[in-house]
Amino acid sequence: FQDYEKKYIESLSADVPKDQVLDPKRVEEFVNANKGSLLPGLYEGTVQTTTKSGKQAIQIYLDAISHIQNPAIKPITGDTIMSALTKQESGEDLNALAIVRASIESNFNIFKKVSAPKEALELHTKLLQATLALMNNIKLLQNTQHDFIGSLIGQKNLGELNAIFTDIGNQILALETKYNIK
Numbered sequence: 001f002q003d004y005e006k007k008y009i010e011s012l013s014a015d016v017p018k019d020q021v022l023d024p025k026r027v028e029e030f031v032n033a034n035k036g037s038l039l040p041g042l043y044e045g046t047v048q049t050t051t052k053s054g055k056q057a058i059q060i061y062l063d064a065i066s067h068i069q070n071p072a073i074k075p076i077t078g079d080t081i082m083s084a085l086t087k088q089e090s091g092e093d094l095n096a097l098a099i100v101r102a103s104i105e106s107n108f109n110i111f112k113k114v115s116a117p118k119e120a121l122e123l124h125t126k127l128l129q130a131t132l133a134l135m136n137n138i139k140l141l142q143n144t145q146h147d148f149i150g151s152l153i154g155q156k157n158l159g160e161l162n163a164i165f166t167d168i169g170n171q172i173l174a175l176e177t178k179y180n181i182k
Helices: 004-011 024-034 055-065 078-090 096-113 118-142 148-178
Strands: 048-050 115-117
Touching (some): 004 024, 004 148, 024 148, 055 148, 096 118, 118 148
């Protein structure tokens, strides 16, 4: 992972007064310019597919990615992440984010093994990318003490991932509606 704090300091001109180094506008411009792509690319072979199609194939797929139907999947919410971040920052639990990230990594490994019907391929690809993005950005938050600017990038990306996960939920709902799956 990059050291965004070092990169930020190096991006400043030598004549910036010390009291302006952490100017919110300057920091925000740097964060926006360096946050990278929200959804990372996936290695070839990460997304598994099946030639099966129709209601039964979609039902099997949706059950495999559902924390309700698949108890191996750990439900992680924005509140879970924020609670862990608060515990880490307060010193209450310095491993709180590591535990959350390990759960997300476990979910990612489960999702990698699921074969998506062609109709759900876009959904499944986005689910894998968003889950990987969660892991990457939580890693930035874990490193707050050593790379404050990187943690700001992680926070910004996590906020933007909300819309991606909402879209994933809407795509799941559309498949459930199309096939009358309860």
